[in-house]
Amino acid sequence: MKSKTLVQAKEDHGLLEEIAALPEGERVLSCLQCGTCSATCPVAALLEHSPRRIFAMIRAGMKEQVLGSVTPWLCSSCYDCTVKCPAQIKITEVMYALKRRSIREGLANQNSDVHRFYQLFTEIVCKHGRIHELLLLLKYMALRHPLSMLSQGPVGLRMFGTGCMRVQPHRMKYRESFAKIVDKASLLEE
Numbered sequence: 044m045k046s047k048t049l050v051q052a053k054e055d056h057g058l059l060e061e062i063a064a065l066p067e068g069e070r071v072l073s074c075l076q077c078g079t080c081s082a083t084c085p086v087a088a089l090l091e092h093s094p095r096r097i098f099a100m101i102r103a104g105m106k107e108q109v110l111g112s113v114t115p116w117l118c119s120s121c122y123d124c125t126v127k128c129p130a131q132i133k134i135t136e137v138m139y140a141l142k143r144r145s146i147r148e149g150l151a152n153q154n155s156d157v158h159r160f161y162q163l164f165t166e167i168v169c170k171h172g173r174i175h176e177l178l179l180l181l182k183y184m185a186l187r188h189p190l191s192m193l194s195q196g197p198v199g200l201r202m203f204g205t206g207c208m209r210v211q212p213h214r215m216k217y218r219e220s221f222a223k224i225v226d227k228a229s230l231l232e233e
C-alpha cells in the first residue's frame with residue numbers, strides 16, 4: 044500500500060504543483076489534517092470525500108480519484124472552511140482549481156447530477172446573459188429526474204409566490220457584447 048501511494052505521488056506531481064502555483068497555494072503543504080474544514084462544511088454529508096481527505100489525497104498524488112470526485116462540484120463556495128482553516132489554506136479556491144483541472148483532463152464525472160446541473164446552468168447563462176431559474180429547473184428535472192417533477196411542483200409554486208422564480212427570463216441590455224465575451228473566453232480556453 045505504501046509503495047502504491049509513492050508511485051501515485053510521483054506520477055501525479057502535476058496536480059500538487061498546479062495547486063501550489065495558485066496565489067498562496069503552497070500553503071496546501073501545511074495542511075494539518077485537523078478536519079476543521081470537514082467539520083464546518085455545510086454540505087459535508089453529501090460529499091464523496093471530505094475537504095480534509097481531498098487535501099490528503101492531493102498530497103498522496105491520487106490525481107484520478109481527486110479529479111473524478113464530485114466533491115469539488117458539490118462545494119457551495121460558502122468560504123466557511125477558508126475562513127476557519129488554521130493553516131490559512133484557500134480551500135474554496137482549490138475546489139475551483141480542481142474543477143477546472145478535471146474538465147481539462149477529461150476526468151470530470153460527466154454523468155453525475157451535479158455536473159449536468161453545472162452544464163445546464165452555464166448553457167443558460169451563455170445564452171441569456173443571466174440565469175433563468177425556471178428554465179434551469181425544468182431542463183434539469185426533465186433530463187435527470189422526470190418522475191419527480193410532479194412531486195416537486197409545490198416547491199416551484201412556492202418559489203413563484205415568493206418571487207424567487209420568474210416565468211420570463213431577465214433581459215440583458217447588452218447581450219451581443221456579452222456573447223462576444225463568452226466567445227473570446229471559449230477561444231482562450233481552447
Ligand code: SF4
Nearest residue numbers: 074075077078080128
Ligand atoms: S482546516 Fe485546513 S489544515 Fe485543517 S484539514 Fe482542512 S485544509 Fe487541512
Ligand code: SF4
Nearest residue numbers: 084118119121122124
Ligand atoms: S467552501 Fe465548499 S468545501 Fe468549504 S465549507 Fe463551503 S461548501 Fe464546504
